[in-house]
Amino acid sequence: MILPIYLYGQPVLRKATEEVVEGELNLKQLIADMWETLAAAEGCGLAAPQVGLSKRLFIVDGNELAEDYPECKDFKKVFINPEIIEESEETISFAEGCLSLPGISENVVRPRTITIKYQDADFQEHTETLTDFAARIVLHEYDHLEAHVFTDRISPIRRQFCKNKLGNIAKGKTAARYKTKR
Numbered sequence: 001m002i003l004p005i006y007l008y009g010q011p012v013l014r015k016a017t018e019e020v021v022e023g024e025l026n027l028k029q030l031i032a033d034m035w036e037t038l039a040a041a042e043g044c045g046l047a048a049p050q051v052g053l054s055k056r057l058f059i060v061d062g063n064e065l066a067e068d069y070p071e072c073k074d075f076k077k078v079f080i081n082p083e084i085i086e087e088s089e090e091t092i093s094f095a096e097g098c099l100s101l102p103g104i105s106e107n108v109v110r111p112r113t114i115t116i117k118y119q120d121a122d123f124q125e126h127t128e129t130l131t132d133f134a135a136r137i138v139l140h141e142y143d144h145l146e147a148h149v150f151t152d153r154i155s156p157i158r159r160q161f162c163k164n165k166l167g168n169i170a171k172g173k174t175a176a177r178y179k180t181k182r
Ligand code: NI
Pocket: 097, 098, 099, 100, 140, 141, 144
């Protein structure tokens, strides 16, 4: 089932998320719905708060970007209860967008390499090191679990520039090509 994507201005995007406990949610169904929602919206990542659920869970699918960014090839995963355990000092600035902020694209500075610990859909624990665009997608989704959106990380001048667009999204005046909750 395709779920509506909660847009900027919805309080759930600014709420602290809770750990996922094994057995507490119909996790299989939720993850299947999130994959369907992500594919329909043609995005590369979706976090639980973006479908209205304040839980520490996100999915990523970098395959669409694999032609330009080889590190994204077959990078399709579920991250449950993730924890960033290391970030490189080296950073990269690159344009980002977000399904919860339609029509906005801004450069965001992020670490080039990260190490992340997480559980998969079977609650098996993994630790992985990711670079470049794979790291960027994960850090963007991880931000959603920390009640942040990417425009929190842009310069004050750029944020001022986006103010009207953000205001319009929050007022429900911005249309998206996918199902939304606004
Ligand atoms: Ni996002």
